[in-house]
Amino acid sequence: MLFLKAFILGFSVSAPVGPIGILCIQRTLSKGKSAGFLTGFGAVTANIIYAAIAAFGFSMVSSFLMKYEFYLKVFGSVFLIYLGIKTFLKKPASNAAQLEGETLFRMYASTFLLMITNPAAILNFAAMFTGLGFDKGLDSSFALIGGVFLGASFWWLILSIGVSAFKKRIVPHLSFINKAAGALIVLLGILAF
Numbered sequence: 001m002l003f004l005k006a007f008i009l010g011f012s013v014s015a016p017v018g019p020i021g022i023l024c025i026q027r028t029l030s031k032g033k034s035a036g037f038l039t040g041f042g043a044v045t046a047n048i049i050y051a052a053i054a055a056f057g058f059s060m061v062s063s064f065l066m067k068y069e070f071y072l073k074v075f076g077s078v079f080l081i082y083l084g085i086k087t088f089l090k091k092p093a094s095n096a097a098q099l100e101g102e103t104l105f106r107m108y109a110s111t112f113l114l115m116i117t118n119p120a121a122i123l124n125f126a127a128m129f130t131g132l133g134f135d136k137g138l139d140s141s142f143a144l145i146g147g148v149f150l151g152a153s154f155w156w157l158i159l160s161i162g163v164s165a166f167k168k169r170i171v172p173h174l175s176f177i178n179k180a181a182g183a184l185i186v187l188l189g190i191l192a193f
Contacts, residue, residue: 002140006147013148014043014155019083020111022184024156026087027107028163029170036163038104040156042111044149047121051148054125055141072117079114081189088182091175 020043028036115121125148163170 003143003147006144007151007154008147010047010148010151010153011155012151013047014040014152019184019189020115021159023083023087023111024159025163028160029167030090031102031107033160033164034104035102035107036160037156038108039111040159041153042108042113043115044152044156045108046112046115046118047125047152048145048149049116050118050121051125051145052141055144075117077189079117079189081186083110083114084182084184084186084189086182088179088186090182 020040024036024039027039
């Protein structure tokens with residue numbers, strides 16, 4: 001039962017379309033399903049690290065991250081603004097199968113880097129886990145982390161496949177979508193300050 005609750009939690013935490021969702025949609029449209037999924041999977045990886053810290057109670061790592069929260073937040077905001085400007089200025093790809101210099105690993109890593117700069121996620125996961133009835137046992141920790149991982153991964157898979165399925169209708173408007181997505185990401189970066 002705890003695993004199912006954690007799966008739903010992982011899915012629902014990932015589902016709101018914020019900067020990572022916008023990036024996932026934009027990359028799916030311009031680079032394909034794999035690029036979109038790996039963009040989301042970078043976020044999943046960072047969230048799983050923070051979920052593990054919350055579940056296993058790594059107080060030393062947690063206190064270090066919270067001590068430097070301001071600097072990490074500034075770095076994350078600046079990185080978000082950079083990604084937004086890059087997205088805004090990007091010309092739509094003529095062929096979604098070509099990666100044009102951007103590897104799938106770089107798409108994954110850029111999202112991971114963006115998400116790992118949010119140490120407050122540890123507190124969010126700790127609060128959410130408490131609400132799920134987490135008892136801090138080893139089995140509960142693995143059930144929570146595994147459920148969150150699969151739930152979040154499932155969301156990014158659905159999003160990238162869904163966007164890809166409607167690509168033909170969306171591609172003619174890709175230039176506008178890039179500009180709108182880039183402007184929105186920059187705005188979210190500014191608001192993150």
